[in-house]
Amino acid sequence: MIRVILPHHLRTLAHVGDEIHVDLNGSATVRAIIDAIEEKYPVLRGTIRDHETKKRRPLVRFFACGEDISHDPPDTPLPDPIAKGTEPFFIMGAIAGG
């Protein structure tokens, strides 16, 4: 089970609480986690990454174990604490604007 922390606006959009859980079939990667999120919460399709190109939206960032991994290739294996569910995977909105 993967633990994911969504930004506030996506929590309200998906009607979920502070933390959501998704199960993966294969290894834990950013692509696999977002695939699972979009499958479980289709209303979030297009809000984290582009509908078609699957590129991360510019003002969305990914953090794992305190590291900004937003620019890592999406199929890079994530650290064990994320894969084992001992640490949550963070999806954040960049601090920008007012």
Add this chain to the structure above:
Amino acid sequence: MSGIRVLAGTRKGAFILTSDGKRKNWKVEGPHFAGWEIYHMKGSPVDPDRIYASQTSAWFGQIIQRSDDGGKSWNTPGGGPATNPQGMSMGESNKFVYDGVPGTHQWYDGTQHPWEFKRVWHLENHVYAGVEDAALFQSKDGGGTWQELSGLRKHDTGPKWQPGAGGMCLHTILLDQKNPERISVAISAAGAFRSDDGGQTWKPINRGLHSQYIPDPLAEVGHCVHRIAMHPSRPNTLFMQKHWDVMRSDDAGDSWREVSGNLPSDFGFPIDVHAHEPETIYVVPIKSDSEHFPPDGKLRVYRSRSGGNEWEQLTKGLPQRDCYVNVLRDAMSVDSLDPCGIYFGTTGGQVYASADGGDSWKPIVRDLPAVLSVEVQTLK
């Protein structure tokens, strides 16, 4: 008894303002979608309790919301298989994908720039969505899925279109109730376009526009049209608030003439037509394109009862000193009661209403976030 529902889209959520036909006492509900930009909301003329909302964010993209109970509850309409096993919609209603290869348009610096979808600016019935970067989409399943009417974006002049300061948005969609094949749209800063075959093919309708801020002031495209309005009974007569100049056409846009007349400034954003008097129109003059606030700090609506040229200022109930708000292009609307009600919202968060055709005004609410759009539903 009749009633009024005002749909106010703001920078930080949606608000629904309701009153009975007297339009004196108002109930304010919201914010819906708190913290999100609501560029536009539109009620269905067939079922007024069906309301569409364009919810958008630079961070998280475009969401289409729909209410089937007058705004009490909202859902994303979905599409394809209606729901997944958890009962949630499949998210297709948020998917706006340009038809084919998107191509390029002109960027601010004159280079070519890829067409990139950003948001839905304006919703119109049946349902159409005007989007940024400029294109027209339609939905035939109540907002569940969207398809582009790509003949517009693929017009030969497309590579010459360029964004205005607010983005390259398709912000006006006019439907001719007497001729369902005719659709007119306006794009900032490309100009106005008309289709006479249901949106398949388009032609620019900008002859007579004169824009000194572009290299060729009489160019076929490139004009920063801010808004077009039409009375349903006179679909060949169009009124335009251009970046500068208030214009009029009596041949469905084939030719335009200026009707700015005695306005204190002919720069502005919204323009609208009285519900029962097709020659009575309203604008809100703004000082200039460099100073987006009313001349002399006085918020004045101007009314022409002659379809332009002769204008009278309407000030009763509006601030006449120290007022430096703006009124955006989609932030004015009219009801169909008698006397006609006029409504507009400001970037200062006020929504003003006039229940007497503009003679006097009162704020319905004063302290909303900046108002992006105002739509009015007249409820029977």
